[in-house]
Amino acid sequence: MPQIIKAITQIIILFLISLCTNQIADYFNLRIPGTVLGIIVVFFLLETKLIRLEWIETGANWLVSNIMLFLIPSAVGVIQYKTMLSENGLSLIAVIVISSVVVMVFTGLFAQNIQSNKEKEKNT
Template sequence: MVTIMKGIGQIILLCVFSLIMNKLVEVLHWKIPGSILGIIVIFILLQTKIIRLEWIELGAKWLLAELLLFFIPSAVGIIKYQHILVDNGVRVVFVIILSTVAVMACTGLLANKIAKRKEQKSS
């Protein structure tokens, strides 16, 4: 029960942080999405040890595990724009396949690099 409450608290903390970053981008009229700014700021805060990984790790892991659920609304939204798929379906599918391969390759390379760095630190 304590772990669940801790995870919920961390998710709330991450959501509040995201809302703050979105508002900051809106107020300052920046062209960068608030979510991206939030990721950069959290990365900097983690690297400078201003916040500790334990403070957000459980909530972040849960959000990543459930990431697929966040794509369902966009998949349903595609149905609304069938005319685009009829006119440009082959190009859209090509871009989706190409971008998926690019994301998978970059993720694999990054995960491999992180795993090697962890191995070197533990040795």
């Protein structure tokens, strides 16, 4: 299967999982966002080997590599809240910086863990 078709198919699979978990979160009035629930579901499916990493890896890598394109509308939408930004700007900046650092650190640790697990599997 050509790489582009494979990636599109994988993105559709991830989108459908996200769509389903959003509907589940809405239907059951869960306090957890559907997107977070989707990540948990994908993790569970991968860990239980119900889906293989190869089935979603190319599409997921493309989504992660282009994540900034998906965040631009959110950043532009913040401009509508000028009064909130002027009143609480420093607090918001602190929260953004701290949470970004935490996410980067844990993402790096998680990626290193995955890489070392892949290397261990290759050696065994």
